[in-house]
Amino acid sequence: MTVAVVQFGGSNCDRDAVQALTHLGVDARRVWHEDGLPEDTTGIVIPGGFSYGDYLRAGAMAARSPIMNEVRERAEAGVPVLGICNGAQIGCESGLTEGAFTTNRSARFQCEHVFVRVERADTPWTRAYEEGDVVELPIAHGEGRFEMSEERYERVDEEGRVLFRYCDSEGNVTEEANPNGSVGNVAGVLGARDTVAVLMPHPERATLPDLGRTDGQGILQGLV
Numbered sequence: 001m002t003v004a005v006v007q008f009g010g011s012n013c014d015r016d017a018v019q020a021l022t023h024l025g026v027d028a029r030r031v032w033h034e035d036g037l038p039e040d041t042t043g044i045v046i047p048g049g050f051s052y053g054d055y056l057r058a059g060a061m062a063a064r065s066p067i068m069n070e071v072r073e074r075a076e077a078g079v080p081v082l083g084i085c086n087g088a089q090i091g092c093e094s095g096l097t098e099g100a101f102t103t104n105r106s107a108r109f110q111c112e113h114v115f116v117r118v119e120r121a122d123t124p125w126t127r128a129y130e131e132g133d134v135v136e137l138p139i140a141h142g143e144g145r146f147e148m149s150e151e152r153y154e155r156v157d158e159e160g161r162v163l164f165r166y167c168d169s170e171g172n173v174t175e176e177a178n179p180n181g182s183v184g185n186v187a188g189v190l191g192a193r194d195t196v197a198v199l200m201p202h203p204e205r206a207t208l209p210d211l212g213r214t215d216g217q218g219i220l221q222g223l224v
């Protein structure tokens with residue numbers, strides 16, 4: 001079993017993802033985007049960073065790399081795909097998930113800890129949690145505001161595609177707990193299949209015990 005952590009020019013969380021997955025006993029390796037996905041890929045992580053310097057729009061250029069065609073094909077075949085932060089932006093830009101990530105309401109880069117509520121506990125990414133659980137994770141982004149039209153958001157919500165919502169420490173989804181102005185406090189969404197998910201917070205930065213909290217471990221276990 002091999003999880004491919006796809007690296008673009010400007011990715012900077014690829015090593016962190018490999019290290020966190022290795023800690024969980026997963027065989028994970030970095031794959032340079034031009035090299036394509038290895039035949040034996042059983043899971044895919046699109047890691048965080050600043051692919052192509054966030055020029056144009058964060059994730060827009062990496063989404064057009066040919067490897068993303070392979071990622072889409074594998075995703076359709078049921079291979080689990082997780083996009084984290086810049087990887088979430090690439091996921092939306094490449095159509096793996098709906099919506100878009102735009103500039104934070106603050107118009108600033110934000111690096112802090114947030115709470116997110118588990119909205120669906122019956123997915124590979126959230127098996128380790130109960131619905132309504134509050135998970136503490138780090139965020140570090142300038143373009144993390146999840147956006148889509150109101151009608152589309154209502155449909156996505158009704159279809160149960162919202163995986164995590166920003167909340168306070170008690171699990172209340174409030175405007176104050178929304179760090180970036182995301183519609184519906186959405187912090188993470190599912191793709192067409194439950195095996196595809198993208199999220200702005202960084203579970204790989206909350207997995208190694210040496211780094212403090214380990215709330216993110218369960219999310220990465222979705223790749224196992």
Ligand SMILES: NC(=O)CC[C@H](N)C(=O)O
Nearest residue numbers: 048049085086141142143
């Ligand atoms: N940590 C990240 O992946 C950052 C994502 C992106 N560069 C942004 O600032 O929004």
